[in-house]
Amino acid sequence: MKKSPAPYVSTTNACKLCKPMGACLAFRGIEGTVPFLHGSQGCATYMRRYIISHYREPMDIASSSLGEKHAVYGGEANLKQGLQNVMAKYGAGLIGIATTCLTETIGDDVPMIVRAFRKEMGEAVRSEAIPSLVNVATPSYSGTHMEGFQAAVRAVADQLADLRERTEAVNLMPGFVSPADLRYLKEILQDFGLKGIILPDLSETLDGPAAQDYEKIPPGGTPIQQIRNMGGSRATVELGRTLSKSATAGKLVEERFGVPLHGVGMPIGLRETDGFFQILEEIRGVPTPEKHRAERGRLIDAYVDGHKYVSEKRAVVYGEEDLVVGLTAFLVEIGIQPVLCASGGRSGHFREAIEEVTRDILPLTPLVREGVDFYELAEEAETLSPELLVGHSKGYHLAKRWNIPLVRVGFPIHDRFGGQRILHLGYRGAQHLLDRIVNALIEKKQADSPVGYGYI
Amino acid sequence: MNTDHSVIFQERKDQIHRKGEEPFEISCNKESLAGAVSQRACVFCGSRVVLYPIADALHLVHGPIGCAAYTWDIRGALSSGPELHRLSFSTDLQEKDVIFGGEEKLTRALVELIDRHSPNAAFVYSTCIVGIIGDDLESVCKRVSGEKGIPVIPVQSEGFKGNKREGYHAACNAMFRLIGTGDTTGISPLSVNILGDFNLAGEIWIIQEYYRRMGIETVANVTGDGRVDDLRRAHGAALNVVQCSGATMDLAKMMQEAFGIPFQRVSYFGVEDMAESLYAVARFFGDRDPGIMARTQALVKEELSILYPQLQKYRKALSGKKAAIYVGGAFKAFSLVKAFRLLGMQVVLVGSQTGTEEDYQELHEITDDGTIIVDDSNPLELSSFLKEKDVDVFVGGVKERPIAYKLGVGFCDHNHERKEPLEGFIGMLNFAKEIHASVVSPVWRFVPRKTAGRRG
Numbered sequence: 012m013k014k015s016p017a018p019y020v021s022t023t024n025a026c027k028l029c030k031p032m033g034a035c036l037a038f039r040g041i042e043g044t045v046p047f048l049h050g051s052q053g054c055a056t057y058m059r060r061y062i063i064s065h066y067r068e069p070m071d072i073a074s075s076s077l078g079e080k081h082a083v084y085g086g087e088a089n090l091k092q093g094l095q096n097v098m099a100k101y102g103a104g105l106i107g108i109a110t111t112c113l114t115e116t117i118g119d120d121v122p123m124i125v126r127a128f129r130k131e132m133g134e135a136v137r138s139e140a141i142p143s144l145v146n147v148a149t150p151s152y153s154g155t156h157m158e159g160f161q162a163a164v165r166a167v168a169d170q171l172a173d174l175r176e177r178t179e180a181v182n183l184m185p186g187f188v189s190p191a192d193l194r195y196l197k198e199i200l201q202d203f204g205l206k207g208i209i210l211p212d213l214s215e216t217l218d219g220p221a222a223q224d225y226e227k228i229p230p231g232g233t234p235i236q237q238i239r240n241m242g243g244s245r246a247t248v249e250l251g252r253t254l255s256k257s258a259t260a261g262k263l264v265e266e267r268f269g270v271p272l273h274g275v276g277m278p279i280g281l282r283e284t285d286g287f288f289q290i291l292e293e294i295r296g297v298p299t300p301e302k303h304r305a306e307r308g309r310l311i312d313a314y315v316d317g318h319k320y321v322s323e324k325r326a327v328v329y330g331e332e333d334l335v336v337g338l339t340a341f342l343v344e345i346g347i348q349p350v351l352c353a354s355g356g357r358s359g360h361f362r363e364a365i366e367e368v369t370r371d372i373l374p375l376t377p378l379v380r381e382g383v384d385f386y387e388l389a390e391e392a393e394t395l396s397p398e399l400l401v402g403h404s405k406g407y408h409l410a411k412r413w414n415i416p417l418v419r420v421g422f423p424i425h426d427r428f429g430g431q432r433i434l435h436l437g438y439r440g441a442q443h444l445l446d447r448i449v450n451a452l453i454e455k456k457q458a459d460s461p462v463g464y465g466y467i
Numbered sequence: 468m469n470t471d472h473s474v475i476f477q478e479r480k481d482q483i484h485r486k487g488e489e490p491f492e493i494s495c496n497k498e499s500l501a502g503a504v505s506q507r508a509c510v511f512c513g514s515r516v517v518l519y520p521i522a523d524a525l526h527l528v529h530g531p532i533g534c535a536a537y538t539w540d541i542r543g544a545l546s547s548g549p550e551l552h553r554l555s556f557s558t559d560l561q562e563k564d565v566i567f568g569g570e571e572k573l574t575r576a577l578v579e580l581i582d583r584h585s586p587n588a589a590f591v592y593s594t595c596i597v598g599i600i601g602d603d604l605e606s607v608c609k610r611v612s613g614e615k616g617i618p619v620i621p622v623q624s625e626g627f628k629g630n631k632r633e634g635y636h637a638a639c640n641a642m643f644r645l646i647g648t649g650d651t652t653g654i655s656p657l658s659v660n661i662l663g664d665f666n667l668a669g670e671i672w673i674i675q676e677y678y679r680r681m682g683i684e685t686v687a688n689v690t691g692d693g694r695v696d697d698l699r700r701a702h703g704a705a706l707n708v709v710q711c712s713g714a715t716m717d718l719a720k721m722m723q724e725a726f727g728i729p730f731q732r733v734s735y736f737g738v739e740d741m742a743e744s745l746y747a748v749a750r751f752f753g754d755r756d757p758g759i760m761a762r763t764q765a766l767v768k769e770e771l772s773i774l775y776p777q778l779q780k781y782r783k784a785l786s787g788k789k790a791a792i793y794v795g796g797a798f799k800a801f802s803l804v805k806a807f808r809l810l811g812m813q814v815v816l817v818g819s820q821t822g823t824e825e826d827y828q829e830l831h832e833i834t835d836d837g838t839i840i841v842d843d844s845n846p847l848e849l850s851s852f853l854k855e856k857d858v859d860v861f862v863g864g865v866k867e868r869p870i871a872y873k874l875g876v877g878f879c880d881h882n883h884e885r886k887e888p889l890e891g892f893i894g895m896l897n898f899a900k901e902i903h904a905s906v907v908s909p910v911w912r913f914v915p916r917k918t919a920g921r922r923g
Binding site for chain 1: 473474476498499500501502503504505506507508509510511512527530531532533534535536537538539554555556557558559560561562564565572575576577579580594595596598599600626627628629630846847850851854864865866868869870872873874875883884913914915916919
C-alpha cells in the first residue's frame with residue numbers, strides 16, 4: 012500500500028468541522044434543550060448559519076458572548092448571566108454548554124462554574140425549576156465535529172443517565188445521521204416492538220413542521236426523563252465502527268449500570284444493515300418483521316437490476332469516518348470500486364474499519380486517508396481517475412473540475428434542497444442510495460452522449 | 468396581534484424603538500447580551516467578509532479549523548479572473564500549537580502556500596485563540612514578506628475583541644498598508660475607487676459599467692473582484708465612492724487624511740439612491756468635465772425608461788403589503804426602506820446588527836409611524852415582531868430565513884445567498900421580482916398562520 016505523502020503544514024478546504032459544532036448538533040437532539048457555547052459571539056453565529064443552510068430550520072445557539080475583558084479576567088460572569096437569560100426566555104429543560112477554543116485556552120473551569128451557578132440558584136434547583144445543565148469540553152483545536160458530537164452524547168449520558176427502574180427499552184446511539192434516517196430507525200424499532208431511547212434524536216428538532224408560532228425550542232428530541240433512566244434499559248446499540256473503539260456513551264452506560272452494549276457499524280448497505288437487524292433480533296428474540304424482509308428482498312433485486320450501470324466504477328468517498336465506512340461497505344457490495352476513502356477525522360481506527368467492511372469482497376483494501384483536507388484528497392484522487400464522488404456538498408468543486416457526478420450524502424448539503432431528508436440507513440436507505448447513484452451515472456452518460464438516448 | 472413582551476430582555480428594552488410612541492432614542496453599539504442569541508458574528512467575521520473578495524491574495528486564517536471552515540467561499544463574491552479567494556486556508560491549530568505557540572506553524576504554512584499559489588499578497592487573520600496564546604503575527608508576517616517578496620499583512624481580528632465593526636476596522640487597517648505602494652501613472656483625472664461593494668452576484672460589474680458610461684475610470688474595487696495591484700495604486704484615484712459605510716468608511720477616512728482623497732457616500736440599492744449616487748459623483752467631477760452631468764442624466768433616463776414599465780406589474784401586485792428588514796449594516800436598510808416604498812409597500816420593522824446612533828436616527832426619519840426600529844435583535848424578538856406586524860415579506864440573511872419561513876412569512880435573502888444582483892437599476896427589478904415571487908406564492912395559504920381557526 013502507498014504510504015501517505017509528507018503531510019502539508021497548512022490546511023486547504025477542510026474536510027471536517029470544529030468540535031463545538033458537533034456538540035451543538037447533538038444537544039439539539041435532546042428534548043427542550045438549548046445549545047449554549049461558552050465563547051465569543053461569532054462561534055454561535057457561524058455554526059447557526061452553517062447548520063441552517065443544511066436543515067433550513069431554526070437553530071438557536073446561545074452564547075456567553077465574551078468580550079476582551081472576559082478573555083482577560085475569565086468568562087464566569089457572562090456564562091452565568093447567559094444561563095440565566097436562556098432560562099428566563101427559552102424555558103429550557105436542559106442547557107447544553109459546550110466550550111470553545113477561547114474558553115478552553117483562558118482556562119475557565121466550566122464544571123466548577125456550573126456547580127457554583129447551581130448553588131447560587133439554591134431553592135430553584137431543588138424544585139427543578141431550573142433546567143438540567145450538561146457541560147462538555149470541546150476545544151476546537153483537538154478533534155473534529157464528530158468528536159464533539161460524541162463527547163456531547165457521552166456527557167449527557169454521564170451527567171444525566173441513571174437507573175430508576177428496569178425497563179424493556181433499548182438505548183440507541185445512532186451517531187450523526189439525518190432526520191430521515193432517525194425517523195426510519197424509529198419505525199424499525201417500533202416494528203420490532205421495541206421501545207427505543209434514541210440519543211440524540213434530531214428527527215423533529217431539525218426537520219419540523221410548519222408552525223403557527225416560532226417555537227423557542229422545537230418540539231421533539233430525546234425525552235430527558237428517558238435519558239434519566241437509560242441505565243435501566245435492557246440493551247444499548249451504538250452505530251459506528253470507528254466510534255466503537257473509543258470511549259462512548261454506550262460504554263459508560265454499560266460500565267456504570269451494566270446495560271449490555273452492542274456496537275455495530277453504521278447500517279448502510281445490505282451487510283451492515285443485516286448486522287444491525289441481527290442485533291435487534293437477538294435483543295427482542297423475534298425474527299425481522301416481514302415488512303423489512305420484503306424491503307431487503309427488493310433491495311437485492313435492485314442490486315441485480317442496477318449492477319451493470321455501476322459495476323467497476325471508480326468512486327472517491329469522503330466525509331465523517333463512520334459514514335464513509337458505511338458507504339464503502341455499501342459501494343463495494345454493488346460492485347463499485349472505492350479508489351479512495353477519505354476523512355478529515357483522525358480517530359486512528361478508520362483504516363481498520365474500512366478493511367473490516369471490504370475484505371470479504373475486495374482482494375485489496377482501498378486507499379484510505381485520514382486527516383485529509385480537500386487539497387490532499389484532490390491530489391490523491393487525480394491519479395486515480397475517479398468516475399464518481401460520494402460525499403457532502405463541500406466536494407462539489409472537485410466534481411465540477413473533473414466533470415463527474417457527486418452523489419450528495421451526509422452533512423453539509425449546502426447546494427441542494429432536502430439534505431435533511433436524505434435517507435442513508437437500512438435496506439430502504441440503501442435502496443435510495445442505489446437509485447441515486449445509478450441515476451447519477453445514467454444522467455452523466457446521457458448528458459455526455461450526442462445520441463440523446465431514449466432507453467438506457 | 469400584540470408582541471409577546473415576555474421575549475424582550477429588560478437589558479435590551481432601550482435597543483428597541485417604536486416610532487411615534489415616544490421621542491426617538493435608541494441604545495446601540497453595545498456588547499451583545501449573553502444568552503440572548505444575537506444574530507451578530509465576531510471581529511474575525513467582519514475582517515473576513517471585507518477582505519476575502521480580494522481575489523489574487525492568499526487569505527490564511529491562523530487558528531483552529533472552525534473559523535476557516537465556516538467562511539469557506541461563504542458569500543459568493545465573484546471574480547473576473549483569479550479565484551484564490553474562494554479557497555479556505557487555515558493553520559488548523561492543534562493542542563500542541565496552543566501549548567507551544569503557533570508561530571512556527573504559521574511561518575511554515577505561509578511559505579508553503581505562497582510557494583504553491585504565488586499570490587500577489589497574503590492576509591493573515593488572527594482568531595480568538597491567537598490573541599490568547601500571543602503569537603506575534605506582525606513579526607512572522609514581516610519575516611515571510613521579506614523572504615517571499617510580497618506583502619504579507621496581519622489582520623488583527625481576534626474574535627472576542629468586539630463585534631463585526633472592529634473587524635471592519637482591522638480589515639481597513641490591513642488594506643491601508645497596501646495603498647500608496649503602487650504606481651499611479653496614467654490614471655484618469657476622472658477616476659474613482661469603488662468602496663464597500665463585494666461583488667456578490669456580480670454587482671460591482673454593473674456599477675463599474677455605469678461609471679464607465681459616465682466617463683469615469685475605476686481604479687480599485689474595494690473589495691469586490693478586488694486585486695492587490697489595484698489597491699496599491701488606489702491613492703491615484705480622484706474620489707472614493709463609499710457604500711456600506713460601516714465596512715470601508717474607515718479606509719476612506721484614512722485615505723483622505725494620508726492622500727487628500729475626498730469621499731462620497733453612496734448606495735446602489737433602489738432607484739432613488741442609485742440615481743442620486745451617480746448624480747453625486749457627476750457633481751463632484753462637474754468642474755473637470757462639464758458634460759458629465761448630461762451624460763449621467765441620459766444614463767439614468769435610459770435605465771429608468773427600461774425599468775419603470777417592467778416594475779409596474781410588481782408594484783401593482785405588491786402595493787399595500789408589509790415588509791420587515793433585518794440586516795448587518797444599517798446603511799443597506801436605508802435603501803431598502805426606499806426601495807419598498809417604490810413598490811408601494813410599507814416597512815413595519817427595520818433593524819440591524821451593528822447600526823450606530825446616527826444610522827438609527829436616519830431610519831427613524833425615513834420610516835412611518837408605528838415602525839419598530841431594533842438594534843442587535845434575536846430570533847425570539849424578530850419572530851414576535853413579525854407576528855405582531857403581520858408581515859408579508861422579511862428581508863435578511865440566512866439566519867433570518869427560518870424565522871420567516873417557520874411563521875409562514877415570505878423572504879428575500881439580501882446577503883450571502885443571493886445569486887441575482889440586487890444593486891443598480893437592474894437590481895431594483897430583480898429585487899421586485901424576488902419580493903413578488905415570494906409574496907404571491909400560493910404556499911402561504913396553506914401555512915398554519917393563515918389556516919389557524921379555519922380548520923382543525
